[in-house]
Amino acid sequence: LPKTVWTFLWIGVSVVVAWYMGFGENGKPIRYRVPTPKTPEKVEILEKPAIKVSGSTAIQCYAPATGQFLGLVNPSTPNAIDRAIEQAQEAQTAWAKTSFRDRRAVLRSILQHVLDNQEEICRVACLDSGKTMVDAQLGEILTTTEKLMWTIKYGERALRPSRRPTNLLMAYKRNTVHYEPLGVVAALVSWNYPFHNLVGPAISALFAGNAIVAKVSEQTAWSSTYFTSIMRGALVAHGHSPALLQTIACWPQTAGHLTSHPAISHITFIGSRPVCHKVAASAAKVLTPVLAELGGKDVSVVLDSVSKRDLGRVVETLLRGSFQASGQNCIGIERIVAPPATYSKLIALLEPRVRALRLGPTADVGAMISDTSFARLENLVDDAVRDGARLLVGGKRFTHLQHPSGHYFAPTLLVDVKSDMAIAQEECFGPIMVLICAESSTADAVLSLANAPLYGLGSSVFGSESDPALKQIVKGLKAGMVAINDFGTTYAVQLPFGGVGGSGYGRFAGDEGLQGLCNLKSVCEDRFGWLGIRTAIPRPLQYPVPDQETSWRFAKGVVEVGYGTSISRKIEGLRGIIRNS
Numbered sequence: 001l002p003k004t005v006w007t008f009l010w011i012g013v014s015v016v017v018a019w020y021m022g023f024g025e026n027g028k029p030i031r032y033r034v035p036t037p038k039t040p041e042k043v044e045i046l047e048k049p050a051i052k053v054s055g056s057t058a059i060q061c062y063a064p065a066t067g068q069f070l071g072l073v074n075p076s077t078p079n080a081i082d083r084a085i086e087q088a089q090e091a092q093t094a095w096a097k098t099s100f101r102d103r104r105a106v107l108r109s110i111l112q113h114v115l116d117n118q119e120e121i122c123r124v125a126c127l128d129s130g131k132t133m134v135d136a137q138l139g140e141i142l143t144t145t146e147k148l149m150w151t152i153k154y155g156e157r158a159l160r161p162s163r164r165p166t167n168l169l170m171a172y173k174r175n176t177v178h179y180e181p182l183g184v185v186a187a188l189v190s191w192n193y194p195f196h197n198l199v200g201p202a203i204s205a206l207f208a209g210n211a212i213v214a215k216v217s218e219q220t221a222w223s224s225t226y227f228t229s230i231m232r233g234a235l236v237a238h239g240h241s242p243a244l245l246q247t248i249a250c251w252p253q254t255a256g257h258l259t260s261h262p263a264i265s266h267i268t269f270i271g272s273r274p275v276c277h278k279v280a281a282s283a284a285k286v287l288t289p290v291l292a293e294l295g296g297k298d299v300s301v302v303l304d305s306v307s308k309r310d311l312g313r314v315v316e317t318l319l320r321g322s323f324q325a326s327g328q329n330c331i332g333i334e335r336i337v338a339p340p341a342t343y344s345k346l347i348a349l350l351e352p353r354v355r356a357l358r359l360g361p362t363a364d365v366g367a368m369i370s371d372t373s374f375a376r377l378e379n380l381v382d383d384a385v386r387d388g389a390r391l392l393v394g395g396k397r398f399t400h401l402q403h404p405s406g407h408y409f410a411p412t413l414l415v416d417v418k419s420d421m422a423i424a425q426e427e428c429f430g431p432i433m434v435l436i437c438a439e440s441s442t443a444d445a446v447l448s449l450a451n452a453p454l455y456g457l458g459s460s461v462f463g464s465e466s467d468p469a470l471k472q473i474v475k476g477l478k479a480g481m482v483a484i485n486d487f488g489t490t491y492a493v494q495l496p497f498g499g500v501g502g503s504g505y506g507r508f509a510g511d512e513g514l515q516g517l518c519n520l521k522s523v524c525e526d527r528f529g530w531l532g533i534r535t536a537i538p539r540p541l542q543y544p545v546p547d548q549e550t551s552w553r554f555a556k557g558v559v560e561v562g563y564g565t566s567i568s569r570k571i572e573g574l575r576g577i578i579r580n581s
Helices: 003-023 078-095 100-116 118-129 133-159 196-207 218-237 252-259 273-284 308-327 340-355 374-386 443-450 468-476 510-515 548-563 567-579
Strands: 059-062 069-073 162-164 173-181 184-188 211-215 245-248 264-270 290-293 299-302 335-338 390-393 412-415 432-437 459-462 518-526
Touching (some): 059 218, 069 218, 078 184, 078 211, 078 245, 100 133, 100 196, 118 133, 133 196, 184 196, 184 252, 196 211, 196 218, 196 245, 196 510, 211 252, 218 245, 264 273, 273 290, 299 308, 299 443, 308 340, 308 432, 308 459, 335 340, 335 443, 340 412, 340 432, 374 390, 374 412, 443 468, 459 468, 548 567
Parallel strands (some): 184 211, 184 264, 211 245, 264 290, 299 335, 299 459, 335 432
Antiparallel strands (some): 059 069, 162 173, 390 412
16 A cells, blocks of 8 residues: 555544544543733734833733733732742642542543643744744644643553562562652743643643642743633533642742742752752652653764665754754754765755744744853854864754844854864753764764763764664763654653753653652552461560570571572571570
8 A cells, every 4th residue: 555545544443433432431531711811902922022021010012023021920929929839739638639540631631622722722822932833743742742642541550559579488468569640740841842841741640649849931921811711621621629729930039939938848840950959959849740841952973774765764863853843852963974975965965944944933943042042052163163163053042033122043054063163062042953973883983972061961863773883872972862763752652751961850751751750659468368377476585585596597498488599599598596485
């Protein structure tokens, strides 16, 4: 059959399976309505847009792509944070007693609402963050629907009590690990995906039986009320308290009240390394555990074994991985490493494509969240060029003719970069494509460049599956995630998400992400208690100890029986027990 026919058949089967597995229980999801956010009737374009307004404590919200004023948001105070946590605590007491079936029903209704309102959700996310509708569909909707569907299908399996093995001495015991709610957890999320970064942690927290207080970024405070209402709407529709999800927006000096609050049992932080140092120090005051996702300097390795036929597909993937969301993607491709033969081919193929990229809210590449990083990005590019790199496209801020108040940075292609240059070490978080030439296609040559930065979040390797270097590179990469012949796919199937080194610690997504939001309670119980088979302290070990020497020999015999590495040793241990009883 033609490839397109196979594709449609696969999609059809997937839809049927997904429907059966995700919606076969509890009937149809409940549809509900959520008011969409309103913009001021009179369109006002700010000349120099910024979230801080002189003479006011309010957060000024505006569209990064155009500079359009969206409204003012009053920041949360410490007292408001206290009230939010108290309300969440009260609601969580009842929510913790719900079944997985009840929680799945809520998630099904959220999924249905997201599917029914994709365009509106994308429109709001784009207006508040500056991304394009296509980028929003991929980064906000696809990721959220996948997380919802995965949790509906597999969440209970991840949190069901798990049986653990026993041993000879404890053969009469049954061992399990239970995953119980922590209570009220917190999430401090970044602005680059305002819908998914808020809803994603809430999905996991709620399914694990927790309530959650989410601190959204000041940069995207305007849309957070709408996105919160989507989650709360499903809770109310199913008869649960909307107070299970609390959203706050505040200035940095107030955030410490949340991160050091004794009623918070766990913190998920998505942001930068400098801010994480402050969050971790604050949380340490009350010993609250922190999961930290701190971005990366993700490398994409393109080996010589990539076929000529496949190279075009690889180029399309590199473009999408580098410029989606204007490069403001924690697992975006920040470095491309290739050996000499492939390196020159990539430059020839990528230069005209990057040069042709259009900027604008309805074009190829959207706006950046603000202009505060423009000077830093320009300096990184200029320093690299001064040290020998070649700037082929872009490299500086861009003034949009139709939207002069928008925050645009020109799509950039920088080649002949060396691994010790600052632009190869620091996270750009912008639309900058960096190419580095490896000495050869060997694993050692590639890994010396790929592992140079302190970061280690995601990565990708392109090459033939029969290329021995490919497997060696995958194994040798210092990263939390690797996509082979693809980009960013680990999260698209809800594998554990997180990194090593400067990219943080802990994992969200997958079984590990859900379990990390629980108290892991180890339970050891009698298998045959009903027969009276229970642990009894033998006479030589009872207090007062009759004789230390005799009792020690008895205890030694017990150890030999349980852990002796040969039959003869176990028999000798049994004799020791009998002699010293």
